[in-house]
Structure formats: structure tokens, C-alpha cells
Amino acid sequence: MAMTSSTRFGPSLRVISGPEVRALLPMADAIGLMADVLAALSAHRAHVPLRSAMPVGPGGNRLGLMPGVLEHPAVFGIKLLSLFPQNAAAGLSSHLGLVALFEAHHGQPVALLEASALTAIRTAAVSAVATRLLAREDAGDLALLGAGEQAASHLEALRLVRPIRRVRVWSRTPGHAHAFAEIHGVEAVDSVASAVVGADIICTLTGAREPILLGDQVAAGVHINAVGACVPTAAEVDPALVVKSRYIVDMRASAEAEAGEYLTAMEAGAIAPDHIAAELGEIVAGLKPARQDNGEITLFKSLGLAAEDLAAAQFILDRARALGVGQSVQL
């Protein structure tokens, strides 16, 4: 029997643009989705190896590869990213690329999604999951360190999980903090210290390679989402803050390989491996406690996982199919 091109090459591939990703993945849905996939990951129902990255030229740009497999939904795939930290100066995201999604019954590629919008949303949604579980119930004073793409998505996400009443933003280039403040109706400040004094929630969202947030700047009861610094040679927070925090990670193996502040504190003998109190998914699943008292300092180290990208991609694809959004391409 002659095979048609569709039986031979599989169904069409749906191509979904950045604006479509944004329209199809509202932050509130993303937060629920990330809670579920983090719990699946900690229960070994989602599988990701450590990601890899290779230099592209001599200027610090890299090609990032993040593969993964989910059991429910049964999909697999990879996020392919160009990591170009200086891109903001050209008006471009520092994380450009694609999520390639495959279904796991016959292994057919089913979607290609723009990755920077997806990354911005899913990363902030993960921090919102951490904040919902770890910040004090009444936490309303937010400090954003960094004024880029992640700062904007974190502002949106954290407003959904806590009654945020005051927001201060700091950035290395003061004009960027002021521009962000104007767009978002928040307060710009000119130092990290003046952003974090009295804050209940602090997010570090920068490309810093050396600590910008120090242990002695953080008061009892604060929750921190440490989101930038995703390679072992970089850290946004100092070892003193790691030591005084209840330290929670997205995935143990990633933190042990990639979290600069954790590795530095370990090398100094300031902490032992059991300093990683939990994976966030274990807290979501109720296997480990959320915030234990109002005085505890909690620090969630986000490194970012392909499982998060794939879960978001499948959700977006389902909605794109239902609404007829995206372009179908026959491979």
C-alpha cells in the first residue's frame, strides 16, 4: 500500500510565535502548570539531564541545549537557545530560540514555539510557585534587582500570589530602573541596599556574575527568588546569605552542578550537602514543609529546567489547536 506523505512523515508541525505564546499562556495558568510539573519532576515522572551550553565565538555568547521527557503528558523535546547577554542593547531578548516539542507515542515532532516569551513566563511562574509556598502570607513589599525581561514577568506573576503593595526596582544602569519604574508604575532606587531594606520578597533577576545581594542586607522573614546566575562560575547572592537561609532548589542535581553561590559555600566548608532543604516540587507535593515560621529566611534558587518548557509548550499547543492559532507546516 502506498504511503501518503502524512502517514510517512507524520502530522503537521504547528509553529507558534512569541505573541501567540503570550496570548495562549496566561500567567495564572502558567503558575498552576509549573506547580504540577515541579511535583512530577521531584516524583521522577519528568526527566531532564543537566543542560549543556557551548561558546559561540569569543564574546561570552553561548548555544544552550535543554532536552527533557515528560510522562504525563507523554511528550519530549528540547529548548534550543542562543544566550546572548548583551542583546538588550540591541532591543533583543538575551534568550532567543525555539522549543521543539515531540509526541511520545510515535516520536513525531508536533510543534515549534518561540522560546523567549515562553521562558519569561515560565520562569516567573516558577518563582510565583515558590513565593506562594515560602513567602509570609502578608508579604507585600517587593524588591526587584534587575530591570529586564524577567523583572517584568516577575512583577506580573508575584502580584498574583501575594498582596503586593510596594515595589522597588534597582538595576546596574540607573536609567534602566527608572524606565522600568515609569512603564510599570513602581519606584526606582539607586542602590541594592535601598531596594531591599524592609522588603518581604526579593528577586535577583540580573546577569551579575559576582554577588549583588549580601547576607547582612537580608532581614528575618524575607523570601528570596534567586533567578539569574545559572552557571557555576556566577552568583548573585553571597555565601553568607546561603548559610542563613533555608535553601530550596528547582532540582538537586542542577543546583549541585550549576548554582554558584551553593558551590562556593560548599567549597568554603560553610554548609554541607544537606543544606539543600528541599526541591520545590517536594514542597508542592506536601513531602517537605513550606514556610515554617515568620522569622525564617527562605531562598529559592531557580536554575530553569526543560521540563518546565515542555509542560508549557504542550499546554500552549493544546490551546493553539483548540483555537486554530499558529501556522501548520507539513515537514
Ligand code: NDP
Ligand atoms: P535581560 O537582559 O532582559 O536583563 C538583564 C538585567 O541584568 C538587567 O537589569 C541588567 O542591568 C542586569 N545585569 C546584566 N549584567 C549585570 C551585571 N554584570 N551586574 C549587575 N546587573 C547586571 O535579562 P533577563 O531579564 O531575561 O534575565 C535575567 C537573568 O535571569 C539572566 O541572568 C538570565 O540568564 C536569567 N534567567 C534565568 C532563568 C531561570 O530559569 N532561572 C530563565 C531565564 C533567564 P542593566 O541593563 O541595567 O545594566
